[in-house]
Amino acid sequence: MRARDVLSSFLFVLLAAGLARPAAAPGATLRVAPGPGALAEAIARAAPGDTLVLLAGIHRGPVALDRRLTVRGEPGAVLDGAGSGTVLDIRADGCRIESLEIRRTGARVLTADSGVRIRESGGVRLAGLILRDVLYGIYAERCGGLSIESCVLTGRAEPGAETADGNGIHLWYCENPTVRNCSVRRFADAVYLSFVNGATVEGSRFEWNARYGFHTMYCQKNRLAGNRFAHNLAGCAIMFSNHLDVTGNDFIHNQGPRTYGLLLRDCSDGVFTGNRLVDNTIAAFLDGSNRNHIERNLIQDNGWGILLFSSSEGNEFAGNAFLNNDYPVALDMRYTENRFDDGRSGNYWSENAAYDLDGNGIADVPYSPVSAFAFLSKQYPDLAVLAKSPAVAALSVAERVIPALRPSEAVDRYPLLHAAIHAPAGPIREASEAKGSPAWAALFSGLALVGALGLAAGRRMG
Secondary structure (H helix, E strand, O other): HHHHHHHHHHHHHHHHHHHOOOOOOOOOOOEEEEEOOOOOOOHOOOOOOOEEOHHHHHHEEOOOEEOOOEEEEOOEEEEEOOOOOOOOEEEEOEEEEOOOOEEEOOOOOOOOOEEEEEEEOOOOOOOHHHHEEOOOOEEOOOOOOOOEOEEEEEEOOOOOOOOOOOOOEEEEEEOEEEEEEOOOEEEOEEEEOOEEEEOOOEOOOOOOOEEEEEEEEEEOOOEEEEOOOOOEEEEEEOOEEOOOOOOOOEEEEOOOOOOOOEEOOOOOOOEEEEOOOEEOEEEEEOOOOOEEEEEEEEEOOOEEEEEEEEOOOOOOOOOOOOEEOEEEEEEEOOOOOOOOOOOOOOOOEOOOOOOOOOOEEOOOEEEEOOOHHHHHHHHHHHHHHHOOOOHHHHHHHHHOOOOOHHOOOOEEEEEEEEOOOOOOOOOOOOOOOOOOHHHHHHHHHHHHHHHHHHEEEEEEEO
């Protein structure tokens, strides 16, 4: 008994000593002044959980983090890669990089030279960063729970240069990342996601990129909310990605010979609601995309409103407002299983001269949004030069009088008399990124002035 009592007393003393031990001290804060090798030396001395505060000035990269650290810049702090490789390479879970300017990566696509590169590291947070003069902005692979917030990224690509290299935010095999309140411009793609699931992208601006504002391949259950995609070759090119939630975004001013506001290739079972698709060559293009719900969107002032390939079926369009598009809807098939109403109400069509005798807000006659000329122009694009000709206007009248002339069975059975728009408020028109007026505008303005003066002089002489 005595030995047992001694053992119990010994264990009690050990336990009491453990409980009495003070809690581990929080991570230390190290202030790092600019200087050759100073930042790399501070990283080497830091313990996991420490915070490095970079003082104002230019800190030399490239540098790498191989343990959990917080790196925070004071106003004026710059991490400069001197044009060589990746500036900041992260290979540890839980790192935080905040309030820092990062610039001057290398130019090699093969090594993905990036402002920030993150590999196999979970829970990394990037906030308040300014990245400029970079090939790739943020490049991450196999990183779960990545958070990118309030960052401004500017690349090297010229808008419209389709052969440009380097993406702003490039994520590969990442689960549940978040991109919030960011601005990304002058990259090949502002955002590129490959095998990324559960992403949330919201409140951001993706403008003036050489190719796409947003590009996905093989992604599932991603959400886009409250973003602006403008002045890109295509606002969004979403491919082989299902169960999308696309809400309250602006797809505007994306123009060119094959330019889309929203391109869906093999994307099914998504919800697209409350978006504005304005002033695009093609507002939305669907190919191999099925069972999507496109509801309460503004589709205005586009060349083509909705362009549907025969590979897409079961999509439902309801509550949308189609305003002043050259061709509201174009199909490449006569029969379609896509619906242009939900069984109770349809869409508003500015071209529809509708009447409503019972005053219920729904036109008394179904409306076919696919005109014979739109159907032909889809097959023979050169015919578009005749779009406003008297012959095409006469054909449109004939289609209304003789339904048999309609080229497609697509019909809105309950067309709305009034547009009910549930899209985000804010300006649509904006100035060009280029400063000043282009030379051709000045030339034509001058010619117009000369012509007006000549006409006035001719009248006085007469």
